[in-house]
Structure formats: C-alpha cells, structure tokens
Amino acid sequence: MTRIIADISISLDGFVTGPDPGPENGLGTGGGALHTWAFSDDPDECRILREGTARSGAVVLGRRLFDQVDGVNGWNDEIGYGAGEAGRPAFVVVTSSPPESVRLTGLDWTFVTTGPADAVAAARERAEAASAAGGRDLDVVLMGGGATIGSALDAGLVDTLTLHLAPVVLGGGTPLFTGGMPRTLVQRGVVRTPNATHLTYDVP
Template identity: 70%
Template sequence: MTRVVADISISLDGFVTGPNAGPDNGLGDGGEALHTWAFSGDDEDRRILREGTARSGAVILGRRLFDVVDGPKGWSEQVGYGATEVGKPAFVVMTSSPPESVRLTNLDWTFVTTGVSDAVAVARQKAPSGRDVVLMGGGASIHSALEAGLVDVLFVHLSPVVLGAGTPLFTGGATRTLVQRSVTVTSTATHLVYDIV
C-alpha cells in the first residue's frame, strides 16, 4: 500500500524556515543550515537521502514552496528533489490558482486547487505501486495534512540550529500520537522516523 510520508528538516526550536522566507530567500535568513545534512559527505546522511528519494513515487508541495523551487534561484539539474538520482517523481502542487507558466518544464507538474485531500488522492494515483507519496513541504502544507489525518509516517531531520523565528511546523491543532520507529544520529542532523497512529 502507498504510504503518505511527511519529510521535512526542522530547527531545534521548531522552524522549517528562518525569518524573512520568500521566493528570493526560500529558506529564510539562516535557513540553509536546516539542509546541511542533505549536502554533507556523511555516509548515513547520503544513505537517508538516497533511500528517501528512491521511495518517492509522487511528491506534494504547497504553492509558496513551488514558487521558490520554480523561481530563478530555485532548482536546477544539480540542486533539487532527486537531482543527482536516477528518475524523478511526479510533483503535485496545492494551490488556489495554477501558475501561468512553469520554468522547470522537464518535471511532471500537476496543480490541484481543491485542497490537501484531493492533492493526496492525485499523488496516490501518480505514484507507482509500492512507492511513497511524500509531502515535502512547506510547513503549512504538512501541518494541514497532519490535521486532516492524511499522514502515515513523519520523517523529521532535526538540524542543530536555533533560528529564533521563521515558519513553524506545528502551530497548534489536534493532539497526535507518534510511535518512534528509528533514530539516526549523524554529524549534521538527528534523523527521526515516526508512525502516526
């Protein structure tokens, strides 16, 4: 069965971007430190990134994150989801209005205007059998999917940085019980995996 996996890097104080995040400053001030693990030479960091990419059948992101990755300072052949891996998943963007054009035309983009439940349904259809639907963010998208009870597994890459402000992942809402499945400590992050029950 296809799992819905929320996968996100977070600071010790609970932020998924630094302050002043926007299209030209995607991770906000100081937010690049959240993803140090994804570019490290640590063997365990590389394994976690490689395995996560290999499991991805379809990836969901919100419109603000899409505007960052598709913007002029966004993804390229060298930087982006699965950029150094073989194959690329389908991408599903939650938005109130699709963009007029897309810069990254070599990727499979689908724009869903009817909410997170429909975005997950579309992503499930696009994901090959046995592969995960991955919610990569932003924080509001993952939060809304958690609130809707649509997430099966939460992957948190806890970065050793305190940002002080930015985009929080958790902003209240329903209580969720998590079952810890694994903890991997590397030189750049603590990688935590939880089942959501």
C-alpha cells in the same frame, strides 16, 4: 502498499524556515542550516537522502515552495529533488490557482486547486501507478512547506512523519506545528548523523 510520508527538516525550536522567508530568501535568515545534512558528503547522510528519493512515487508541495523551486534561483540539473538520479517522481502542487507558466518543464507537474486531501489523493494515484510500473512499493512524500505538512497532519492524511532535526535554534520563522489537537506519535526510528538527527514516527 503506498504510504503518505511527511518529510521535512526542522530546527530544535520547531521552525522549518528561519525568520523573514521570501521569494529571494526561501529558507529565511539562517534557514540554510536546516539542510546542511542534505548537501553533506557524509556517507550516512547521503544514504538517507538517496533512500528518501528512491521511495518517492509522487511528491506533494505547497505553492510557495513551488514558486521557490521553479524560480530562477531554484532547482536545476544538479540541485533539486532527485537531481542526479535515474528517475524523478511526479510532483503535485497544492495551490489556489495554477501558475501561468512553468520553468522546470522537464518535470511532471500536477496542480490541484481543491485542497490538500485532493492533492494527496492525486499523488497517491501517481505513486500507485509508478509502483505497478516499477514492480515495487513507492510512497507519496509531502516535502513541504510547513503549512502544507501541518494541514495534512491536522486532516489525518499522514501515515509517517520523518523529521530531520538540525542542531540549530532559529528563534523564529515558519513553525511546523501551530496548534490543533494533541496527538501521540509512535517512534519507529532514530538515526544520528553529523549534521542532523533523523526521527521517524508513525502517525496513528
């Protein structure tokens, strides 16, 4: 069965970027420390990253994050979601207006202008099609940014929340949680690695 998984790195004080993020500094000041684990040679961290990519039948991201990864200093053949893997998932972007052009034309992009719920529905269709073609269950992964995941959580669209908790206090930036209804999650897993603690929760 296809699950909707929100998966993001976060600081101890709840930020998914450092202060002052922008087009030339997508993760903000100090925000690169959030993703140290993803670029590590540690076997457990490599495994967690590989398993996350392998389960992805489709990936949802917001427009600001798309502009960063599709920008001149963004993803390439060596750096990016699924880089170096045999296959890459479809990508669905939540946006008010599609871009005029796309640099990363080798990836499968869909732009949804009618909100997160429709973006998740489109991604589910792509993931279920990939599951049927591959003969194994694949999931929809919400990779960010923080506003996209926060909106999906508030709308009740997320089945599982995976947080990669980095041992850093950023003091500001983009928060993942900005209010909304209180909720109690169900803890399903904790994995400690040298550069992060990886937390998995079911979202009732």
